[in-house]
Amino acid sequence: MPGRGFGALAGIRVLDLTAVLMGPFCTQILADHGAEVIKVESPEGDTTRQLPVSRAPGLGAMFYNLNRGKRGLALDLKRSEARAALLRLAESADVFIHAMRSDAIARLGLTYADIAAVNPRIVYANVYGFSRRGPYAKGPAYDDTIQAMSGMAALQGRMLGAPSYSATLVADKVSGLTALYAVLMALLHRARTGEGQEIEVAMFETMANFVLTDHINGALFDPPEGEPVYSRAASPNRRPYRTSDGWVAALIYTDKHWRAFLDVAGQPAWAKDPRFATLKDRAKVIDEVYARIGETLVTRSTAEWLDAFARAEIPAAPVNETSALLRDPHLEAVGFFTAQETPLGTVRFPGMPAWFSRTPGQITNPAPALGADGRAVLAEGGFTEAEIDALRASGALVLPEAS
Structure with a gap:
């Protein structure tokens, strides 16, 4: 050696x-x-x-x-x-x-x-x-x-x-x-x-x-503009979404993602709600945003959502066990x-x-x-x-x- x-x-x-x-x-x-x-x-x-x-x-x-x-x-x-x-x-x-x-x-x-x-x-x-x-x-x-x-x-x-x-x-x-x-x-x-x-x-x-790289948030300022928590990352509803037959990870984050999601989910009425109009608006009510997405995703299968998200260019992925890494085609x-x-x-x-x-x-x-x-x-x-x-x-x- x-x-x-x-x-x-x-x-x-x-x-x-x-x-x-x-x-x-x-x-x-x-x-x-x-x-x-x-x-x-x-x-x-x-x-x-x-x-x-x-x-x-x-x-x-x-x-x-x-x-x-x-x-x-x-x-x-x-x-x-x-x-x-x-x-x-x-x-x-x-x-x-x-x-x-x-x-x-x-x-x-x-x-x-x-x-x-x-x-x-x-x-x-x-x-x-x-x-x-x-x-x-x-x-x-x-x-x-x-x-x-x-x-x-x-x-x-x-x-x-x-x-x-x-x-x-x-x-x-x-x-x-x-x-x-x-x-x-x-x-x-x-x-x-x-x-x-x-x-x-x-x-x-x-x-x-x-931890504080993202969670310093409003506490960066003196006096503070809020607690040191990035609310989106710590939301209790930020987790993989249940589907009709399993789970899926999806990040419906930017305004482009949001508009695409409303189309594939068949929820055009949400586009008229001013609370959801922009990323900044949605960040203020992030728990409700996640909850509504969760209520929608449970209506279809994992495969259906992954296909729909792929076509809409919304970031999404299956929820793998660690054992799946051992046979992952990309890693192979x-x-x-x-x-x-x-x-x-x-x-x-x-x-x-x-x-x-x-x-x-x-x-x-x-x-x-x-x-x-x-x-x-x-x-x-x-x-x-x-x-x-x-x-x-x-x-x-x-x-x-x-x-």
């Missing part, structure tokens, strides 16, 4: 001390685009190794996907020998990324100051729940709690009648993407100036920004899934959403077993066989039994 010659990030080396989802999602994308990502785990390993479903101990499906393309190194960083080994590896790294709270990383002696002392060109990324500059700095953070604190769960409650979490781990993934672009911007700055730097990505601040046509023969048998990895004409990414190996590449990574970092054996004997380095 060293010197991987594909992707926009070929030649970039990453020391990845993250676990669970936020950080590993960021570094998965780095690996998919050619970076050499060394996943540094404790002797116990990333907790997602144990999540079902799994075909082998320590290689759960989520872990196997999130950590694809990475190399495995297991160190007990509470031991001074392991810390010293990691600092030696950091000398030739481009990125150091961790997901520990500031007091925990300080106890290990692996702060930005510690890493920059051996490599001032390093891009050092802190990714965790709350900025260390605020009063929540030492608080625990998980996707559910961050959805709650950021207002997202309450916004869902406006639609569903009680606060609710998204059915996907949106706070972790949005924060992981934020960490990704932060790292890439810091690497761009280094390419231009030669300067490394420290960056911080906090889940709470990330999700506050994410663009080669979205990558099938691979692995030690666990055939696996099918979800693909990369970005396409590059000159530097395409690539899904390489699946996630490593705990510490699987430790001997090779250290040897490439200049460690002798005797030094590696001594690290293992001390308990600082964990290697697979056969190594």
Whole structure:
């Protein structure tokens, strides 16, 4: 894997001390685009190794996907020998990324100051729940709690009648993407100036920004012109519409969409109601608009509405289960899934959403077993066989039994 010659990030080396989802999602994308990502785990390993479903101990499906393309190194960083080994590896790294709270990383002696002392060109990324500059700095953070604190769960409650979490781990993934672009911007700055730097990505601040991008609404102004809620997005009637035999998603939004809908729905009288005349007017009574559309759509089948909406150029789609993605004709046509023969048998990895004409990414190996590449990574970092054996004997380095 060293010197991987594909992707926009070929030649970039990453020391990845993250676990669970936020950080590993960021570094998965780095690996998919050619970076050499060394996943540094404790002797116990990333907790997602144990999540079902799994075909082998320590290689759960989520872990196997999130950590694809990475190399495995297991160190007990509470031991001074392991810390010293990691600092030696950091000398030739481009990125150091961790997901520990500031007091925990300080106890290990692996702060930005510690890493920059051996490599001032390093891009050092802190990714965790709350900025260390605020009063929540030492608080625990998980996707559910961050959805709650950021207002997202309450916004869902406006639609569903009680606060609710998204059915996907949106706070972790949005924060992981934020960490990704932060790292890439810091690497761009280094390419231009030669300067490394420290960056911080906090889940709470990330999700506050994410939620308020649209929901800041009237609270943007001082004094406020209304509450920080985008009413259309949070309407309890904004949901897939029931049809006579199922469900359909339709966005009857612009004035053009509205006029076309009145034609296909056979509701010309609505065009005379001044409350519905323009998008601005309809936004003021959005709940009634959604309710009336819902009462109309239940009169025909899903197929009938999809056909009518297609002819009228109204955005509409079927309501798929996630299983439908596995056989979606569009995803099949663009080669979205990558099938691979692995030690666990055939696996099918979800693909990369970005396409590059000159530097395409690539899904390489699946996630490593705990510490699987430790001997090779250290040897490439200049460690002798005797030094590696001594690290293992001390308990600082964990290697697979056969190594």
